[in-house]
Amino acid sequence: MKIGFIGGGTMGEAIIKSLLAKGAAKPGDIAVSDISQPRRDILKKTYGVKATADNREAVKDAEVVVLAVKPQELSKVLGGLKGLSSQQLVLSIVAGATLGSISQGLNHSCLVRAMPNMPAQIGEGITVWTATAEVNQKQRDMAQSILVALGKEIYASGEKYIDMATALSGSGPAYVFLIIESLVDAGVHIGLPRDMAEKLVVQTVLGSARAVEAMGKHPAELKNMVTSPGGTTTDGLLQLETGGLRSLLLQTVIAAYNKAKALGAK
Numbered sequence: 001m002k003i004g005f006i007g008g009g010t011m012g013e014a015i016i017k018s019l020l021a022k023g024a025a026k027p028g029d030i031a032v033s034d035i036s037q038p039r040r041d042i043l044k045k046t047y048g049v050k051a052t053a054d055n056r057e058a059v060k061d062a063e064v065v066v067l068a069v070k071p072q073e074l075s076k077v078l079g080g081l082k083g084l085s086s087q088q089l090v091l092s093i094v095a096g097a098t099l100g101s102i103s104q105g106l107n108h109s110c111l112v113r114a115m116p117n118m119p120a121q122i123g124e125g126i127t128v129w130t131a132t133a134e135v136n137q138k139q140r141d142m143a144q145s146i147l148v149a150l151g152k153e154i155y156a157s158g159e160k161y162i163d164m165a166t167a168l169s170g171s172g173p174a175y176v177f178l179i180i181e182s183l184v185d186a187g188v189h190i191g192l193p194r195d196m197a198e199k200l201v202v203q204t205v206l207g208s209a210r211a212v213e214a215m216g217k218h219p220a221e222l223k224n225m226v227t228s229p230g231g232t233t234t235d236g237l238l239q240l241e242t243g244g245l246r247s248l249l250l251q252t253v254i255a256a257y258n259k260a261k262a263l264g265a266k
């Protein structure tokens with residue numbers, strides 16, 4: 001599979017690194033364009049891929065064109081890439097860029113829009129993606145094999161799910177990082193050394209998430225397993241419920257969803 005990347009920054013590099021590590025692509029199959037000379041040098045030296053400053057050069061032989069520039073750079077990039085062959089699949093990971101706007105900017109309709117999240121940088125992300133009707137099965141398989149490089153992936157039949165995923169899993173790592181930070185501070189507040197508090201919190205979050213995945217029980221059931229009558233956990237939970245944690249998280253996701261829809265409509 002020949003892949004041309006437009007943008008070889010954090011996400012472009014994360015995909016390239018993982019595709020090569022998993023043997024899903026060879027260095028000779030990958031071309032990447034980036035306006036930054038130091039980035040091009042790093043990508044060429046580290047991964048042996050072709051690196052160029054010319055976006056059209058990067059996509060010349062590509063079966064899949066991956067758009068991995070920042071949203072504010074996108075319209076300029078699309079204008080310069082007009083004239084792709086109808087056989088070339090364009091896969092965008094650009095946050096907020098709709099299929100309609102990409103299609104219009106490129107004058108091209110064979111498109112996949114994907115919303116990865118930040119842990120994709122270490123192959124632990126989750127991506128929700130959708131495709132236009134022009135994308136055939138072979139191209140869907142190629143898109144999937146690229147997105148798997150970033151972690152887990154879910155295909156969604158409609159673009160509306162991308163805005164929803166943006167609010168939940170796209171912004172989600174920031175919510176979780178804030179919770180981790182707050183719990184570590186709380187541990188320090190009651191007297192734990194900071195490094196010990198951090199280890200305790202990170203493994204508690206990781207282990208709890210894995211328990212939900214592995215044990216196949218509802219989170220409420222797992223919570224009840226940790227909460228003995230009249231014990232410490234129930235006093236802690238009372239504070240979370242009194243402070244409105246459930247409705248706060250609900251409002252958080254609704255606010256992010258409304259913003260994602262508004263940005264997409266611009």
Ligand SMILES: NC(=O)c1ccc[n+]([C@@H]2O[C@H](COP(=O)([O-])OP(=O)(O)OC[C@H]3O[C@@H](n4cnc5c(N)ncnc54)[C@H](OP(=O)(O)O)[C@@H]3O)[C@@H](O)[C@H]2O)c1
Nearest residue numbers: 007009010011034035036068069070071073094095116118
């Ligand atoms: N990072 C994440 O966790 C994450 C998660 C979900 C979605 N995304 C999406 O992924 C996309 C890429 O994000 P990123 O974090 O990888 O950004 P990034 O690190 O800034 O990478 C973008 C790269 O593209 C280069 N570039 C800028 N203009 C260009 C142009 N006209 N032609 C070719 N290359 C150009 C940039 O060079 P300069 O630095 O010199 O400008 C930079 O090296 C964004 O649209 C973002 O919304 C990212």
